[in-house]
Amino acid sequence: MTRIAIVGIGIHPFGRTEGVSGQDQGSYAVRAACKDAGVEWGDIEFAYGGSMAAGAADTMVSKLGLTGLQFINVANGCATGGSALLSAYSTIKSGAYDLGIAIGFDKHERGAFRVKTASTGRDWYGGTGLALTTQFFGMKINRYMSEYGISQRTLARVSAKAFRNAELNENAWRRKPLSEEEILHSAMLSYPLTQYMFCSPGEGGVALILARADQAHKYTDKPIFLDAAVVKSRRFGSFEVLAPSLALDWSAGPTVDTSKKAFELAGIGPEDVDVAQLQDTESGAEIMHMAENGFCEHGEQEFMLEKGETEIGGRLPVNTDGGCLANGEPVGASGLRQVYEIVHQLRGDAGTRQVPNNPKVGYTHVYGSPGISGVNILSR
Amino acid sequence: MALTQLSIKDTILELTDDGPRLIGMRCKDCDNHVFPYQEGCNRCTGTNVEKIRLGTKGKLWAWTVQGFPPKAPPYLGEASPEKFQPYGVGYVEIDGQLKVEARLTESDPEKLQVGMPMELTTVVLCEEDDRDLVTYAFEPCA
Numbered sequence: 001m002t003r004i005a006i007v008g009i010g011i012h013p014f015g016r017t018e019g020v021s022g023q024d025q026g027s028y029a030v031r032a033a034c035k036d037a038g039v040e041w042g043d044i045e046f047a048y049g050g051s052m053a054a055g056a057a058d059t060m061v062s063k064l065g066l067t068g069l070q071f072i073n074v075a076n077g078c079a080t081g082g083s084a085l086l087s088a089y090s091t092i093k094s095g096a097y098d099l100g101i102a103i104g105f106d107k108h109e110r111g112a113f114r115v116k117t118a119s120t121g122r123d124w125y126g127g128t129g130l131a132l133t134t135q136f137f138g139m140k141i142n143r144y145m146s147e148y149g150i151s152q153r154t155l156a157r158v159s160a161k162a163f164r165n166a167e168l169n170e171n172a173w174r175r176k177p178l179s180e181e182e183i184l185h186s187a188m189l190s191y192p193l194t195q196y197m198f199c200s201p202g203e204g205g206v207a208l209i210l211a212r213a214d215q216a217h218k219y220t221d222k223p224i225f226l227d228a229a230v231v232k233s234r235r236f237g238s239f240e241v242l243a244p245s246l247a248l249d250w251s252a253g254p255t256v257d258t259s260k261k262a263f264e265l266a267g268i269g270p271e272d273v274d275v276a277q278l279q280d281t282e283s284g285a286e287i288m289h290m291a292e293n294g295f296c297e298h299g300e301q302e303f304m305l306e307k308g309e310t311e312i313g314g315r316l317p318v319n320t321d322g323g324c325l326a327n328g329e330p331v332g333a334s335g336l337r338q339v340y341e342i343v344h345q346l347r348g349d350a351g352t353r354q355v356p357n358n359p360k361v362g363y364t365h366v367y368g369s370p371g372i373s374g375v376n377i378l379s380r
Numbered sequence: 381m382a383l384t385q386l387s388i389k390d391t392i393l394e395l396t397d398d399g400p401r402l403i404g405m406r407c408k409d410c411d412n413h414v415f416p417y418q419e420g421c422n423r424c425t426g427t428n429v430e431k432i433r434l435g436t437k438g439k440l441w442a443w444t445v446q447g448f449p450p451k452a453p454p455y456l457g458e459a460s461p462e463k464f465q466p467y468g469v470g471y472v473e474i475d476g477q478l479k480v481e482a483r484l485t486e487s488d489p490e491k492l493q494v495g496m497p498m499e500l501t502t503v504v505l506c507e508e509d510d511r512d513l514v515t516y517a518f519e520p521c522a
Binding site: 111112114115116121122123124125126127128129130131132135138139140142143146187188189190191192193236239243244245246247248249 | 423444450467478494
């Protein structure tokens with residue numbers, strides 16, 4: 001079976017870049033990835049790319065060069081980047097091509113996502129004052145905290161870790177460390193979550209070049225293998241963002257399904273993972289996703305955070321680049337940023353935020369609207 | 381004098397003489413319920429469904445408080461930062477039917493608790509054509 005390797009990575013710094021379109025941030029990342037792999041844009045045989053709010057990816061060929069490559073736009077909610085990566089992975093696996101690129105970028109307006117739920121007539125859902133993704137996250141963690149004994153202090157610990165890690169990441173947006181007290185006492189946005197417990201929609205771009213593993217050494221001395229790439233939608237009975245009603249039945253959300261499938265494909269378990277990037281739309285999400293991805297039991301997070309087990313030097317470092325909390329969430333690029341960080345960690349060139357003891361296996365996880373999850377497992 | 385009320389969308393929220401009612405879907409094959417009404421069952425995948433008025437009483441299943449003004453549009457209520465008042469948001473479990481996401485009339489975290497009984501009511505969003513435009517909400521009840 002063909003293995004797939006990531007042989008080149010590029011990023012445009014996350015945050016706010018006035019005067020540079022989302023698409024140009026994507027092109028910037030493409031050029032950086034080509035340079036990293038030592039290839040020209042003309043060598044790339046195919047591309048998958050997407051954004052949520054910054055236009056079609058494929059029109060960037062007018063600036064990168066009109067080489068006639070196969071370029072397919074991807075739009076899949078919060079799993080847009082993950083879907084581009086999965087598509088590139090599958091294309092090489094199929095034997096159709098040997099060298100391709102996955103691209104994600106975005107540029108959102110300030111403030112919480114403006115969700116339009118009606119194509120015709122009155123938008124009753126948003127009009128009512130529902131349809132805010134922040135409400136879902138507040139409700140889910142609020143319930144989870146009382147069910148499993150997670151304290152608000154633990155929420156603050158997650159955010160404090162994110163900003164601390166981001167201080168070490170030149171591509172992150174919010175790089176100023178904040179104390180747990182400052183986080184706890186910032187504005188209450190959606191109880192029990194405060195301002196500094198939420199990530200913000202932002203801007204950025206990431207590109208990843210993939211090749212057949214048996215050709216990877218043509219491009220890099222340190223290929224990172226993509227052992228699993230999985231995207232799944234929700235099943236009946238799960239508790240999801242932007243749902244005017246839920247069933248009485250209960251089933252685990254798409255994260256649990258996606259994670260299980262990814263571990264099955266990679267032939268390893270959560271105990272084998274050395275470093276993980278987990279969706280942290282807000283600090284409670286990181287906590288719940290630790291358990292949903294199989295890294296701990298529900299409720300153990302309280303103790304793990306207190307002991308610093310998810311710090312860069314801890315037992316399972318989580319969101320070493322500052323995660324969404326410190327990088328913001330340009331939806332199209334966000335999932336690929338996680339992979340970008342894991343590639344650095346597994347290559348061993350993550351600088352001052354390098355996870356010690358030569359990590360061998362990395363994990364990335366996205367969750368988002370409309371009840372979708374994407375997981376990637378990488379190794380060296 | 382109170383203005384007459386106008387539903388935010390009458391296919392979702394009916395204002396009857398006996399109070400507000402939400403219109404949902406019931407699957408005649410598997411008894412699954414969905415709000416709002418849709419023409420297919422997301423449990424059994426069938427299409428043998430009917431439109432029904434959902435129950436008006438339930439128990440709070442999950443909650444938060446909307447602490448900042450939502451963007452307008454789409455929000456139709458008071459969105460200016462100076463005048464905005466936080467409001468509760470939750471899922472209310474209606475026995476034997478489903479969990480409905482709705483605004484709550486209570487916004488004090490000290491007074492909200494999972495499992496507390498709730499009843500359907502309406503809240504005013506704004507004035508439209510000399511009428512009060514209302515949407516559905518749940519309020520704590522005995």
